[in-house]
Amino acid sequence: MNSREQHLNEPEGPALNLSGEVSDVPAPRLARAVLLAVMAGYSLVTAVNLLGERLTPVENCVGLSALLAVFGLQIVHSRPPARQSPYWHRATTLLLQGIFCFVPLALFGIAWGAMGGFLAGSVLLLLPGRAAWPLYGAIGLFLFTYSALEGSSVLDSVYAMEATLVTGLVVFGLSSLTGLVTRLHAHRADLARLAVASERVRFSRDLHDLLGYNLSAITLKTELVRRLVPDMPEAAQNEIESVLALSRQSLADVRKVATGYRNMSLIEETAVTCSMLESVGIEVETAIDVGPIPSQIDTVLATVLREGVTNALRHSRVHHCTIRCGEENGMVTLSIANDGVDPGEAARESQQADDPGGSGLGNLTHRLTRVGGSLTTHLGDDGWFRMVARAPLAPHASRPSPGPTENRLK
Template sequence: MGRCRWSTPTTGIREGESGPATNSSRHLPAPRLSRMILLAALLCYVGVTMLNIVSSQVSGLHEIGALLCLVVIFVLQLVHSRPGANAAPARWKLLTLGTQAGLTYLPLLVFKAQWGSMAGFLAGSILLLLPPRPAWTLYGAVGLSMLAPPLLTERSTVDTFYFVQSTLLTGLVVYGLTRLVDVIHLLHETRGELTRVAVTKERLRFARDLHDLLGYSLSAITLKGELIHRLLPAHPARARTEVEDVLAISRQSLADVRGVASGYRDMSLRDEIDSAESVLNAADVTVGVRIRIGAVGQALDTVLATVLREAVTNVLRHSHASHCEITADHDGELVRLSVSNDGVLPDYRDPSPHSGKGLGNLEVRLNAVNGRLTVERRDDATFRLTASAPLLPAVDSVPKRESSPTAA
């Protein structure tokens, strides 16, 4: 009767960030890893070229010159692959591309085909820095220019086309890896924006609920207070009746405020799971969902949905999670909801159910349905929150709204 569903991974936000993580995002695992992959690829190409030069048995002076040229080309390529390089002034781009082109083609006169792989760096830089139409034209021209070195050494036709193909492939690799790094940085820099949007939406919800729930009640209390003030001297009995109405309205207003503040209304666990998946997916957290329970009472359904909402909030606020597991199953007459995640922050202490408002409130709600809440932090930086309750709770914990008296 349940369902088993697994979502695809996306990228994450952390509630509490004040804005786009333009500096801090570079220290997050994904951007740093992508940058390291690009750096490793460039170093491998440079290393292969240097090995080709050494194996060609040129003089030591030529080897030193080749090494210096390779270092300069490598540095230029890092400059061209940095974020925002294509927005640099045209004069700067022509200067650096011209320098790289000179260091690409002049050594060909000495090292011939052994220097050919450096043309791939030039092709990639052209794609990175120039507008698309001239960039792809020059990219192809650089590839065709590699027909010359093999012909000068009287290599076979197969070797000639191999050098052209390897140059074009190297250019695509450099271009693709650099663009991938840019995309990953961009995704991580949107975390703060997504967080602010989520906070703004919640503030709007809070303001909307306060307006809808309390606007009438406060207006009615004000009007009845003025009426009581007028009735007290001449009609005390009528004033007493109006006071009772004011007390009823104020009690309902207090219940409404509590409901708005906690967001605790009639809720559905399955609807809340859909919302949690959407939020966590937007936060770059891989979500695994396994639901193996049937229909439960409204009281228990609301409590479990509230537990899930608080657990997801903790995932976003107190971790750099990459994976979150949500499971709901039952063992006989006991229903169990479990939420676990990795990436717990090192300075985040293990909370007890009574240590904070969020988990403490959950403990109170679960006690109302004869349930219990357990939390566990493991040595591998994972955190698990588990709520369990009888399938048929004896106490209905869902607050019922009283009908508000009509203002006179």
């Protein structure tokens, strides 16, 4: 694992998005610290209120013990997985918190009232909304009624109710946000692993599609050179130069894959393919009748041409090959056909085309699907294997209407 992956997998510290930039999402440790600080602050206010009542040491001990119990139960309720705990567990801890919130209220009066806010927040955290919000309102109304019965003014009673409800919302909001931050950071490592895996798949797919053709051509030309050397040294020298050119192109393709820039041209690829096939004695017929194609579609179709010719060279004894491309109703269609196909090989290639995760035709199916296109293959009764790729043209692209260009190479 490299240093960047290790940094992405760290549970704390600034979060990184997939482009490597620092995001503003706080770390779970910071979110939990803020939540605990706020709850400790509310508890400290209640402790100060109790100490200001001039109670006996025993009463102070009881009050502080109850305060610690409420605080501890609130920590349990504010944990991110608390809502997924069994119902009986949530009901038991809520009942205990209710006892520690309301029983001391009878002993210490309104000085204990802030603890009702913790119970209100716990209700919102642990219960379904249909039950939680009515209970939340009932707790605030209870504090208003209790304060009024104790002889407080209407304003003081409203203040007691409002303080309880606001405290509940603060506890609920901070606890929910802490859970959200914790989940985001838990998913961060998964996202990093997915990004790395996706890049590996891209590299593997592009390496196969770009190098398969060149390596097959190098193999064929090397065999041709071996046959030409004894009798036709000048022709062999020309073929060696062609092999060197293909080798340099393969190196350039590897660099393109590594950097992510893989723009290719269908017309240029057709010219190179025809030259290569002609040099090994294969009769080629081409008919390219398309205007300018968007770069993404052009690259995909050029890749289809490479892989189609590579498959023909690998899996058949080709003597004739046809390459046709045209556009109609906003769709561009590329058709590649060749003879000399073994039926067993054709069946296996067709199965790969149906498998987006495979190599070869599976890669092409994946590429075309991503741009809204499709790939079909067919072995005819005449022994010809045909592969047809269709892809939509960009609707905003303005394309002139040039005349057809047709070459027949024999």
